[in-house]
Amino acid sequence: MKLLRYGPPGQERPGLLDACGTIRDLSAHVDDIAGAALAPEGLARIAALDPASLPAVTGGPRIGPCVGGVGKFVCVGLNYSDHAAETGAKPPPEPILFMKATSAICGPEDDVIIPKGSEKTDWEAELAVVIGRTARHVPKATALEHVAGYCVANDLSERAFQSERSGQWTKGKSSDTFGPIGPWLVTRDEVPDPQALRLWLEVDGTRRQDGTTANMIFSVACLISYISQFMSLHPGDIISTGTPAGVGLGMKPPTFLRPGQVVTLGVEGLGVQRQRTVAWPG
Known part of the structure; x- marks a missing residue:
């Protein structure tokens, strides 16, 4: 479904x-x-x-975030070896975890607001996992049984906020509109292998990312099992599983988003997002 x-x-x-x-x-x-x-x-x-x-919906309504009432938005950093290489980092020995504020969540075609003072807003196409069954210390072998479904996510990032100011990554990941999810949640039965999905992203029609979840360092099952060692995962929680190479930070020279651009991204079988970037309104 x-x-x-x-x-x-x-x-x-x-x-x-x-x-x-x-x-x-x-x-x-x-x-x-x-x-x-x-x-x-x-x-x-x-x-x-x-x-x-069921009643048919007419009139082309706005599509909102595909999951409501999200309790936790857990993200995984440097989970593709090619992305780690382009940032100059070594592949991590364990998953790198950080949280994205749930206030960042928006619809798949909502405008993305460039934060006040931002000079390095970046894109990240990702496969997101939506939890459907509470997970605590689950083994890798049964981890996927805790998945309700999958969706597209854009883990937008402000790189200066993330890496050039002291502290955790969270403040570079949590600006309003930095968490588009959707357009829909595709239930687990329709995704037989989450490690065999192509994902891509374009900026103003130019392909920037073109990867496959087969290149994840830590698989979806591994991530669920690992994260559940440190926190309970509940129905509606989201795990964004990392991004392949092709982010703006890795370009030579680094290239970042500015107001008036269009970002389009998708994951095989899970739909497409399209966002217009706009300036901070203040």
Whole structure:
């Protein structure tokens, strides 16, 4: 299934994308694409519905973040060997974890705001994992059983905030609109191998990233198992699994986003995002 949320920011309604590409309203059956609806029992109830029996949504509404009420947005740094190399870093011996503020989450076609004072806003196409079953100290062999589905994420980053000022990476990753997710959540049954997905990104029509999840240093299953050693993962939590080579920081010379550009990105089978960059309004 492809599950989504549509409507104005803060007023999104739950929906399902049918086989013909029509959005079907799920409001009579679930409150949101969040929490319990993402647990195995919740997804089973949605899967049992006949899409043709659900009201069709017309008028081309805004597509919101595909998951609501996200408790944690956990990100993984330097998880592709080619990306680590372009930044001058060695592949890490264990996953590098950091958090992105949930206030950064936005829709897949919402404008991306260049933060106040930013000179190094960068792009990062990523595969994101949405948890569907609580995970605590889970073994790698059964880790994927805790996945509700997958979606596209753009782990936007302000490199000066991230690396040139003291402290953690989080402040370079958490500006408003720095967490587009969607357009939809594709349930786990439709993604037989999360390590065999192509992902790509373009800026103003020029291809910048073109990679495959097969090149992850730490697989999706490994990441879930590893993260669950340090914190409980709950339904609706998101793990963004890292980005391949081709970020602006790695270009010669480094090249960063400025207002008025268009970023387009996608992951095989999971849909496409398109964002316009705009200046800080202040």
